[in-house]
Amino acid sequence: MLDTTWIQPPFDIVRAAHAELIVTDLQRAKEFYVHLLGLVVSEERQNVIYLRGYEERLHHSLALRQGPVAMLDHLAFRVASPEHLVLLARFYEQQGCPVRWVQNEEEGMEQALRVQDPCGFIVEFFYFMQPVESLLRRYDLYRGSHIQRIDHFNLHVPDVQSAFDYYKQLGFRCSEYTVTSSPDKQLWAAWLYRKPTIHDVALTNGTGPRLHHLGFWVSEAQDILHTCDRFAAAGQNMAIERGPGRHGVSNAFFLYLRDPDDFRIELYTCDYFTGDPDFEPMRWTVDDPRRGTFWGHIAPVSWFEESSLVKGLDGKPAQLQLASLKERPMTVI
Template sequence: MPVPSPNLYPDFNIVRLSHVEFVVKDIAASRAFYADLLGLQITHEDENEIFLRALEERGHHCVILRKGELAEANVLGFKVYSEEDLDRAQAWFARRDLPTSWIERPFQGRTLRTRDNFGVPLEFYHKMDRLPSIHQKYRLYHGVKPLRIDHFNCFSPNVDASVAFYNEMGFRVTEYTEDEDSRMLWAAWMHRKGGVHDMAFTNGRGPRLHHTAFWVPTPLNIIDLLDLMSTTGYLANIERGPGRHGISNAFFLYIRDPDGHRIEIYCSDYQTVDPDHEPIRWDLKDPQRQTLWGAPAPRSWFEEGSAFAGAGAVESILKAQPIVAP
């Protein structure tokens, strides 16, 4: 199935991805990982939750850590252009018989909670508390020096259906992997903000969150993080990399937090803002699609992910398999 033509005039306008909320079992261990190791900045904390932002961000938070009994991903957040877009979004999801509700969120204005076609919990807002700029306060830079949240990647049981749904919301495909035999999508990368992706979908048991990615200044920041993790008790949390993706051209590292939530550290992709940007097609059998250079991805990278709160995962309809490390 070919990727759909871009929808340049969606019913409501999404600016970009915004934040993720993780449920974590040991909030002190998660605080040490996200704030002390990675270098995200704490903007609010109490005994049950921690809000953090990256160093370029003016919004109050890009990560929320909430203490709970079961580690899972509670919600993926997106910013829209206007208050009117929130109302248009509510109507759009309601027309598709998807649940909608207006919720109270600390540090955010009016917030719409809903789910996508496979049950991924989503929320949309226009206003978030703005904080003073800290991107030139270099004394705060430590860990991997994360500048901003960059993208989400989700396992989908039907990537074609996920792409069609998000295309209706105005997400545009930048690159995709197609299975030559079935002509179905195995993975796709979709954006709103003009990078390679805000949202990506990977074939697999889902919906589940594959990873959340943070942009860093240079590949050297990733090397520094590897040195730090290997000497501070986090060696086993390194899952894959470093390496360079064929898709997106990004320099990458995948690590796992204390609860197993996967985090990608990411830099060096490219601009995609032109409305006539043509998607790049990759064959599933091309070994350089996932790894231009570096070790192949381990089996855990294809099989493990974070469950979404309230969403039951089902097996994927496409059984094709890319190269897996032994």
């Protein structure tokens, strides 16, 4: 039986806040994220573009930076106050993790804490980011997929149980989880949250550390259907990897796209509220055909096997470890 008891640490992580991707062709990436998906450009420099959704009030939720190898640079979470950065630094130092304070390394940000976490990802924590105008009600400016905000990170990790235990220490709660078939029933995937929705982070069994996908929230299912039509009309139908469909896990309506560097992007809507103090997580088995796609559709092999590299402390792709569990479902999360 999985222990999902909530642990409340002395620091308060608010939500998944932004990610930075290293892309090999910034102009091709801009065509995908700005002209097709319709993300808003907050700021553009020679080698980096900062983007956000229409609802967002902070400078950026996605940064695209030119580089020689496509990989995740870092993930970032916002905390509730500047003092909590100090508490997090102390926590990671006690864990024996590399810790570094950064200043003005991203446009719109001042001080932040960067660590390499026990799962092998470079993770940033911050409190302040330059505020910008929310365009939520500027319907006259809406373009592309009408993306409102960043929602979650999905990570391929070789040992989901140890990653789950680590995120529990950070104060994350579990909304849903998947176990392998009897008799062992080991943890295969978990959805963990800080904001009161299904997840800020999903942990999936697989070779890692790798980034499986970034999830972005749209207001309604029609935005996802419109995206499919838009990509097809632009001759970019091959970018559609999976969906549209409805997940069993999370109940969300979804679409998965692949960008020019094969980063996987999910458009996501219609999940549910998890903010009640007595909320109990839902358990699935890996062989339940409704889990990955509620309608029973089988996902492509690429969805299981392919994920994006992540940057290590030396600036090169982090060394990978094989997944500890070999079982693979017929459908996916």
